[in-house]
Amino acid sequence: MKLSTRGRYGLKAIYQLALYYGQGPISLKQIAIEQELSENYLEQLFSTLRKEGLLHSVRGAQGGYMLSKKPSEITVGEILRALEGNIAPYDCVVDDDFVCSREDTCVTRPVWVKIKNSIDEVIDSITLQDMIEENIKFEEQEDER
């Protein structure tokens, strides 16, 4: 029941973009260095995020990536779903093509539904802006010591 590195790395990387919001395109290389991630791998993640409409890209020299919306308008849920697909303990609660011969009598399904709903509630309520603010608060507390 773990997220893969796609979701984890992707969120870290897009957080970094959020910090630079409004400052023009940032190169993959810079993000990869700042968050200690593989540049090539990150490229795949950003490609996905771009196709999902969360990022804009600028090609050519001095190009790079930027958020397509304000940090307060992008939720963790959108990011994780773009990178990992629906976040749920089992496909039977999300995948329309999923065939379950005993869907109507499955005794565990209600449990999976409840877990999914509670995760959704959390990730859809956190925006990149929230993450930035939480981090600022945390750093201030550190400084006080």
Place this chain on the structure above:
Amino acid sequence: MKLSTRGRYGLKAIYQLALYYGQGPISLKQIAIEQELSENYLEQLFSTLRKEGLLHSVRGAQGGYMLSKKPSEITVGEILRALEGNIAPYDCVVDDDFVCSREDTCVTRPVWVKIKNSIDEVIDSITLQDMIEENIKFEEQEDER
């Protein structure tokens, strides 16, 4: 972010044991047939659940497994954790041995913590008894149609 078959099969199987609670030991074979699972594989899961104290076993002919507590005293959380380990999106929020060089400055950790807490809240609040009752209610609704 999916559960493995261990958690899924295990919960189905132990639910079946809950239905027979108070009726003495039930054989693996019977459970395997009723929930359409591999008997040998199920054995591994029950072995784990026994070691965790959730099941009792009776060896020999006419032996089998039974719940070690009332269905109302066993939660889904106990079962899933026994079979899958801690349920969390990332090891950094559960594993004491986990080494994270940037734990204090990690911007994503608060997100993982919130997800974990919300999952825990759900799975620790559902007992086997709850599952049985939910299923009875569902069947009654079906009958009305």
Place this chain on the structure above:
DNA sequence: GGAAAACCCAGTGAAATAGTTGGGATTAGA
């Protein structure tokens, strides 16, 4: 024109998952 960047996509090695197999040990009942 050259360098820097995004873009595209196929391949790969390692690890995890989902079982299977085979052989014991124990016990109830005939």
Place this chain on the structure above:
DNA sequence: TCTAATCCCAACTATTTCACTGGGTTTTCC
């Protein structure tokens, strides 16, 4: 006492998923 039912345990294997890597193309700035 014998036998069949059953739990117990460890090793083995096939498949899938993951986390990259590499090689090439295209675009744009200087």
